[in-house]
Amino acid sequence: MMVDIHKAALWQAVVECDRKYDGIFYYAVKTTGIFCRPSCPSKPPKRENAVFFFDRDEAVQQGYRACKRCRPDLPLSAYDPQQEVINNAKHIMQLEYHKPWTLQSLSQRLGVSPYHLQRLFKQRVGVSPKQFLKQVRIQQAKLLLIKGEHSNTEICFSVGFTDLSQFYRCFRQATGLSPQAYKRSKTRPRGKAK
Ligand SMILES: [Zn+2]
Structure with missing residues (x-):
């Protein structure tokens, strides 16, 4: 014993x-x-x-x-159970980026503590879950901008941002451009670039 x-x-x-x-x-x-x-x-x-x-x-x-x-x-x-947590976290954020995830709700969904998730994610991915989610949302916004069927406001909310100024700020941070300028840079007619 x-x-x-x-x-x-x-x-x-x-x-x-x-x-x-x-x-x-x-x-x-x-x-x-x-x-x-x-x-x-x-x-x-x-x-x-x-x-x-x-x-x-x-x-x-x-x-x-x-x-x-x-x-x-x-x-x-x-088997690497910690990598599985990371993979699941990424997967959830990539598929459900439009939902209002917090560290709390994400860790609850994964069945781990918020502290554990935050630390492990940063360790293995290099950014926090929050930053990762932002990257996914910006990526989706870019796709929608290129498609050109929606207004900036529609895009902002459909990818999960909850206010427009935050969307503009994050977009500029990630791309160096405003959504409008980004769209122009991608939809400029061929041959007339630069
Ligand atoms: Zn177990």
Whole structure:
């Protein structure tokens, strides 16, 4: 039987999603019947519901099922749960850029803490989720401007900006041009450029 001080260290690793401990131990959740790697991006269980195993077969023998997110049943090298969180976050923002995402609502959707998401995203992508979302929105706005079927106001709101001056500011920051000037630069008749 594990002594309490030992368990406290394991619990700490679970709370911090510490990858150093992946492959070293697993934790199972009594209430859900699922077992995870320490780095699993899922919300940690209540402390009293966590059980620790050093051997995953032992967890399986006791009736616990492998978590679908951190896949403790796969070899360690085959799975990177943190990259999966990043990929999902990007995917959501690329498909649903028009929705009013906040760090809070995005992390809730992904089932991770806002702090964890912010830190991990910046680490792996180089910008914050908020900045990434802005880039996606500007990209969409550019496409719509080139298409030329909508007014700036329509474009602003349809890509997810909530006020026009913010849209103009972000657009200029990203492209160095106003939406109007950008549109002109892209729709200028061939042969007459420059
Ligand atoms: Zn898990």
